[in-house]
Amino acid sequence: MSALTHSRLYLQRLGYDTPPAPTLQTLHDLQLRHVCTFAxxxxxxxxxxxxxxxxPSVEQKVLFDGRGGYCYELNQLFLALLQELGFDARGITGRVVMGGPADAHTARTHRLSLVTLDGVRYISDVGFGGMVPSSPLQLDTEAVQxxxxEPYRLSFDGQGSYTLWAKVGEEWRGLYVxxxxxxxxxxxxxxxWYVSTHPQSPxxxxxxxARLAAGKRHTLNNASYAVHYLDxxxxxxTLNSADELLGLLSETFGIHLPQxxxxxxxxDGLVLATP
Structure with a gap:
């Protein structure tokens, strides 16, 4: 894996003047700042x-072009930063089950990170859209965290697979395995390749x-916009024009729109297709 070449700029975007120490508190702070900064x-x-x-392409897109990305971009960039800061971290992958049965055997299309601190393992994820965890989660416990x-929890099937759950309202929803x-x-x-090119890719x-802020989540699914609050x-x-969408993408989500x-x-096509 390549090393970051613009870590100083990356840290500045996250609000750091100097590199923080690789501690659990730093991991918490980095993850929260990331999901509130990069869409x-x-x-x-x-x-x-x-x-x-x-x-290098991801660094250019996110740090210089003013864009965001999805899991294969954001979690790769975040992992490279963690490793540069001295964290014991590596990438892992999962199968998205959100919106369907938690035991569905879907394609392996999600990337996240495994971080070990003082012998304790955590998962860290900054690239799971509107339900991205805003804090790292301890792996080897099924307690609510x-x-x-929102609260999250992990379950283990005893055969090597974990499921991540989020509590939305009073309901526990499976997110990925x-x-x-x-x-x-x-x-x-x-x-x-599958996510970006396959005809059946969502x-x-x-x-x-999606982008998080204190106490809320902003999400946009085609022309359907929502703000989800904790309290x-x-x-x-529903947005009614391309101009509305362009303004929202720029102002609320902080995306520098591609030319x-x-x-x-x-x-325009999304607006027309949204009931």
């Missing part, structure tokens, strides 16, 4: 553009955007 977004797959996941947002198998670059390339030709009901509305002539036409 999860699928503008590239909306436009059916390639999504390169080599580290508080985060800066993962294991701790060592992954090579080609494993991420294959998953990313990202191809679709717009999915009161969600606010939801692509097809963007407005694609956003």
């Amino acid at each position: 999860f977004e699928s503008l590239s797959t909306l436009l059916r553009l390639p999504v390169p996941i080599d580290l 508080a985060t800066a947002h 993962f294991d701790l198998h060592v992954q090579a670059d080609i494993d991420y390339e294959i998953g990313n 990202f191809l030709g679709q717009l999915k955007v 009161r009901p969600s606010e939801k509305r 692509d002539a097809r963007l407005r036409a694609s956003l």
Whole structure:
């Protein structure tokens, strides 16, 4: 794996003047700051553009072009930062089950990180869209774990697979199933290829955007926008024009919009297709 070449800029974007020590508190702070700073977004797959996941390309897109990304980009960038700071961390992958049965055997299309601190293992994830955990989660416990947002918990099947659950309202929802198998670059390339190009990918030709803030989550699914609060009901509305979408992407999600002539036409198409 390549090393970060712009870690100073990355840390500055996260609010650090100097590199923090590799402690559990730092991991908590980094993860929360990351999900509140960099948007999860699928503008590239909306436009059916390639999504390169080599580290220099990801650094350019996120740190210099003002964009966000999805798990194969954001979690790779975050892992590289953790490793540079001295954390014992490596990448792992999982199968998304959100929206379906938790025991479904779906494709391996999610990337996250395993971090070990003082012999205790945690998962850290900054690339799971609108339900991304805002805090690292201790792996080897099935207890409910508080985060800066909703409670989460992990379950273990005794055969090597873990399931991540989030409590939404009074309901526990399965998000993804993962294991701790060592992954090579080609494993991420294959998953990313599927997500960014396969006709059955939920990202191809679709717009999915999320960004967290204190006490709330902003999410955008095509032209359907929602703000989910921790202490009161969600606010939801449908956007009625490409201009509304462009303004929201820029102002609320902090995305520097790509100069692509097809963007407005694609956003117009999303508005027309949203009931």
